[in-house]
Amino acid sequence: MSTPIFTKTLESATRKKIDLILANLGWNTDETSPDCNVFTERAKTTEQNKKFKGKNPDYVLYKSGTDDPIGIIEAKRSGQSLRQALNQAINLYAEPLGLDIIFVTDGSIVESHDVRSKSNLKLDDQIITEFISEKQLLKFLEHGSQLYSPxxxxxxxxxxxxxxxxxxxxxxxxxxxxxxxxxxxxxxxxxxxxxxxxxxxxxxxxxxxxxxxxxxxxxxxxxxxxxxxxxxxxxxxxxxxxxxxxxxxxxxxxxxxxxxxxxxxxxxxxxxxxxxxxxxxxxxxAFEYFLKNSVSVGTDLGEYFTPRHIVKLIVDLVDPKFGDKIYDPACGTGGFLIEAFRHIKNKCKQTKENLQILKEKTVYGREISGTAKIAKMNMIIIGDGHNNIKQMDSLKNPVKGDYNVVLTNFPFSQTTDYSAFYGFNSEDANPVFLKHIIDSLDNGGIAGVVVPEGLLFDENSEYIKIRKILLETCNVVAVIKLHEFVFKPYTGQPTSILIFEKGRQTQNVWFFDVQEDGFKKTGSKLGRSPIEANDLILLRQIWKDKENSNHSFSVDFKKIVAEKYKLSMDKYRKQGKKTTDFVKLGEVCDIVIGGTPSRKDLSLYGGKNLWVKIRDMNRQMYISNTEEKITDKGVKESNVKLLPIDTLLFSFKLTIGKVAITAKELYTNEAIAGIVPKDNRVLTKYLYYLLPRLDYSTYSQRATKGKTLNKDIMRIVEIPLPSVEIQKKIIKELDAKESEKEKHLQAVAKIAEDQDKKINELI
Known part of the structure; x- marks a missing residue:
């Protein structure tokens, strides 16, 4: 029996959704009623209609009890460009009627626009990404595109x-x-x-x-x-x-x-x-305040608290429907579930039966910590449904095909005793959590998941395995890279959003880079204040079409397979910019990690063997002496390893990217890697200039006190490798710049010395 070919979604399907939402917001959509203030495919009066010159607007909104139009809604079928719809709404309908407020939508994504400011509507510095009531629309007309709470x-x-x-x-x-x-x-x-x-x-x-x-x-x-x-x-x-x-x-x-x-x-x-x-x-x-000011929670707050604009973005992109069963296996206080509940409630008929289904058979959450009780309280406040929130270890309790939608930001870098339940051997919970999410989805189900960037590129065998499972059993719709300040001040962990549908193999993956999310890039405990720059606006506009742009591109499945199923955006963006060959650092260099003799045994210190700590790596290019030295016994009874002359020293724990070159044979502690060229393909001095200037944000992992790399990750860091002749030319140019920089530094130091001298004369 042949597989049926289904017809495309019509614009009228989108309008049915809009009618429901407008009715829930208090608009009167009954055009047979004298109180109607929403007219479809026409204006209210003949005179107004003539101004459209035969074109039909999708919706014209009116001030109640008058013939005064106050807004336009342009509805496009799923897959059509919102930017095209916006231009059409402005030119064909808003300008002829002299209107300032426009909404465009494909039924799931909504964009607001103010013709006067040529920008989105904003409330308390947050862009409006949904339809609004007549009362609120009138406030925007009176006060402009930016409103603040009373x-x-x-x-x-x-x-x-x-x-x-x-x-x-x-x-x-x-x-x-x-x-x-x-x-x-x-x-x-x-x-x-x-x-x-x-x-x-x-x-x-x-x-x-x-x-x-x-x-x-x-x-x-x-x-x-x-x-x-x-x-x-x-x-x-x-x-x-x-x-x-x-x-x-x-x-x-x-x-x-x-x-x-x-x-x-x-x-x-x-x-x-x-x-x-x-x-x-x-x-x-309250939750954000109490945990943000908690010393004991500290940087782990990123595991508890997902910024609300990111929660709303993911829910809007996934677009859960009435009748879906929605699951968060690490629900915290219930942020994703609450937003999903509101999202669906706004788009469905609010009958007694529907509300009962919403409250009792729609949202489901698990949380291993005591915050589960807070999620239950939140569910009671928004309309109950608390019975579906369970305090339990999700990984200990596998789920098979029970849910239509999964929305979550699971805790990163945790360990688990239950990896065998999912076909894994490691205690690392990252791949296990992703497998739990895939398993919990029914065929045709969709997930929106925040994941650590390392899960997308690490060559650890378990990570490769879960990416292979994901790409072969699910259609990975998008990987949305978030910048490292999105979760500040709680954590600087590099993250991405995965959107995927279960049931068929991936063909292409669309990548989008969020360089600005509408908030200042700061780690201040006071939080991130709003700014104008916001790539989420473009993301919403091109979401349905998955267009290529300065922030986005698509990659074919076969190319991803050839790269060990890596889903890190930077992996493929670099390929488009290459002007020379790139190799993995481990292909051309041995990477040697040092150690620290026991501090309890003083006989291990005070010898003649040079032993480098990060503190020894100051501005000098070459190291020939160290603050501390270790004895032969210290060498014998520790993990230190002798590094030859002309080895590049590279700090990779907490302080990433300090470099120096060994002028003598020496040893290092475990925070410093010795990078020893394997052959004549790469020059140490070339690496000295190159490695501190690479971006390690997608490679680094979170540690208790900051970011860190490890030996395995350093091996896969990609570096440009021109010919040795070109390397020598680069070194010559940069040596000259280094000499010039040193002269400037000496001049600055002399100025500071003169300033100090002048003040000292006064006092």
Missing amino acids: EKITYTKRELIKIFSEANDLLRKEGIREGIERFAEFSNLLFLKLISEIEEDRENSGEQRILEKKYCWESFYKLDPDRMLEYVNNIILPRLVNKYNHSGDVFQQNLLIKSPENLKKIVDKLSSLKLLDADSDIKGD
Whole structure:
């Protein structure tokens, strides 16, 4: 029986999606109603329609109760260019009607545009990537393309940060450990405040309360401190435990706070705020604050917290549908699941039956740590569904074909005892997590996953194996490279986003390079402030077509197979720029790693053998002496290895890229690699100038105190290798530049000396 050939998606299919979204936002799409403010393929009046000169706009939006048009929506079928749709909307419809606001969409990706500023609409410096209500559209028309939250909301956010800080101090005095434990305690009170406001809104709109008043905020916030602590522990928490803890440990039996006065102080602060007015993700703000300021969590926060604009991007690109079962095997506080829930809710008919499916049969998460209870609380706040959040080790519990969508940022560089469940031998959890994700998808399912860059290029046999499985059993739609500041200030781990569909082999992989994501490249603990430069706008525009651009290109499956299934974007971008042959460093050089004799045995130090540490590698090109020396016994009883004269020394741990050349035979510690040319194809001095200037961001791995390479990774670093004659010419030119640089440095040093001398004369 032949395989049926299906027809292409029509523009009308996209319009059906738009109609639902607009209705959910409060627009009236019933053109038989006098209150209709959305007209399709025509303007409202004959006079307006004439201005289109026979062309038909997809949607014209109107101010309610008037004939005044306020916006255009241009809908294109899936696969058509959004940029083309935008130009069409401006020239054919917006300009003839004198309109300023335009939305273009293919049914999944939405782009907003303001004709006046020729830019996207923005709210609080974040680009608008969805349709908006009439009320909000009118605000943009009045105030321009950039809106900020009302002062009330901005003030509330400032107050929240202040309360987080004060609560953190009070909880520290209670002896509660910093980070997740302290945040979990604060979350109990945040939950009570939020759920109480939600119940109040329900009651005011005529809906039935789910949680009775006697268990809400208004029942205890005015009590004296002793009575308040007693009421929360004896009345409220037992009720919450009884109502929600059947699905696991969501609420504790008693607060960890023991001081009634401390509880009263936190409650009084929260009582003055209306949290629902502040932000749709108050828990996210609190979670970020408590962990960002935690010393013990430190750089591991990148495993817990995915920036919200990246979460929204991945959800938009994957575009989960109503009826999908969505899974996050490392859900943390539930960020991906919450965004997916909202994404689907905005696009489906909000009947009682549909909402029941959304709450009970749509989102599923697992989390090995105690943050699972925070995810459960978050699910309760957005509409329940907490029963599907489980605290467990996902890798210990394989899943086979249960889900249509997987969205996750799994923790990197972890170890696991369960790799054998997935056909692997190593304790390294990175490839195992990716296999768990592939296995959990049903055929035809789609995943959006943040992965460490090393998983995409490392020649470790387990990494090659998982890439082979991925490419042969799934269609890798895209690899989106993120710059190293995306997860700052928590971690500088190089990462990429993988988008793949299970069920058929990859034919081509589309790569996109996010060099700017709309936020300043900084590691400041204060966070990354918004900027104009944002490659995510282009990514959204060309997503359906997967166009080639200055940021993107496609690579054929056969080429990827020939490169050991590597999916690192830089691997293929370099090939397009080569003006000379590239080789792996390990092909032309031996790489020798040093060691450190035991510091407990003083007899190993103080000898005559030169022993180099990074501190010895200052500005001098050649090393002929060292700060410390080791004895013959130190050589014999350690892992140090003798390096010959004319060896390049290269620092590769924590401080990457310091170089020097050995002028005598010597030894090094384990943070320095000796790079010894195997033959006459490469000159040591050429490597001296070359290696410090290479970009190691896609090769480096995260360590406790910073970035690091290792011997195996250094072997696969690719270097340009011109002929020896050309190498000699390069060395001659760079030697001249080095002499010139030295003269300038000496001149600068002389100026600094003169300045110091002048000041010393005064004092």
